[in-house]
Amino acid sequence: MIKGMEKHALDMEQVHRRLSGELFNAAWDLILKEERSPQEDEAMYLRAVASLYHWSEREEFGAKEHSVGCWQISRVAALLGWAEEARRWAERALALAEALRGDDAAFFVGFGYEALARALLVSGDRRGAERAREEARARAASLASEELRAALQGDLDTLEL
Numbered sequence: 114m115i116k117g118m119e120k121h122a123l124d125m126e127q128v129h130r131r132l133s134g135e136l137f138n139a140a141w142d143l144i145l146k147e148e149r150s151p152q153e154d155e156a157m158y159l160r161a162v163a164s165l166y167h168w169s170e171r172e173e174f175g176a177k178e179h180s181v182g183c184w185q186i187s188r189v190a191a192l193l194g195w196a197e198e199a200r201r202w203a204e205r206a207l208a209l210a211e212a213l214r215g216d217d218a219a220f221f222v223g224f225g226y227e228a229l230a231r232a233l234l235v236s237g238d239r240r241g242a243e244r245a246r247e248e249a250r251a252r253a254a255s256l257a258s259e260e261l262r263a264a265l266q267g268d269l270d271t272l273e274l
Contacts (some may be wrong), residue, residue: 125170125223126172128167129167129168129170129171130167130171131182132163132164132167133164133167133171134147134164136160136161136163136164136167137160137161137164137182137185139156139160140157140158140160140161140164140177140185140189141185143156143157143160144188144189144192146159147248153194157189157192157193158186158189158190158193161182161185161188161189162186164170164182164185165179165182165183165185165186168182168238169182173221175205176209176210176212176213177209177210177213177221179206179209180205180206180207180209180210180213180221180224180225181206181221181224182211183202183203183205183206183209183228184202184203184206184224184225184227184228186198186202187200187202187203187205187206187228187229187231187232188228188231189234190202190232191228191234191235193240194235194266195235196232196235196236196237197236199228199231199232199235199236200229200232200233200236201230202228202232203225203228203231203232204229206224206225206228207222207225207226207228207229208225209221209225210222210224210225211225216257216258217256217261219253219255219256220252220256220258220261220264220265221253222251222252223248223250223251223252223253223256223265224249224265225270226245226246226248226249226252227245227246227265227268227269227272228245229242229245230243230245230249230269230272230274231272233245234272234273238251239274242272243274246269246272246274247268249265249269250266250269252265253265253266253269
């Protein structure tokens with residue numbers, strides 16, 4: 114560090130902690146927006162990717178956080194009509210989620226299938242999208258938590274199949 118700059122040093126863990134969440138939420142706000150400008154579309158994608166990057170720099174980054182970040186990028190790519198990109202990120206989200214263990218693992222696997230259904234729908238594979246949606250619904254039905262089940266089912270209900 115340059116002498117005299119100590120008081121200006123950033124705590125990078127705090128920076129990553131703050132930006133990972135803020136960028137995720139900012140991308141989500143744009144996902145929910147009914148109409149976006151081309152600039153907002155670009156910002157939505159960049160924020161989702163940047164959020165995952167900042168998560169990846171955090172000490173507590175694991176498969177769950179990685180899966181959620183990939184899921185969000187897939188969701189954004191699907192909204193933008195980028196079928197191949199959406200599928201790549203959805204498959205990554207699903208693979209990471211399938212490695213999880215615990216009571217909420219089915220929740221993340223379900224969202225992996227939900228992302229895959231969106232990606233397949235964008236690519237024109239309606240039958241594949243329906244199969245992925247059914248896999249996600251099966252995971253939702255298996256959840257003991259009503260809150261988690263409702264969150265997953267709510268997203269599945271927005272699929273235009």
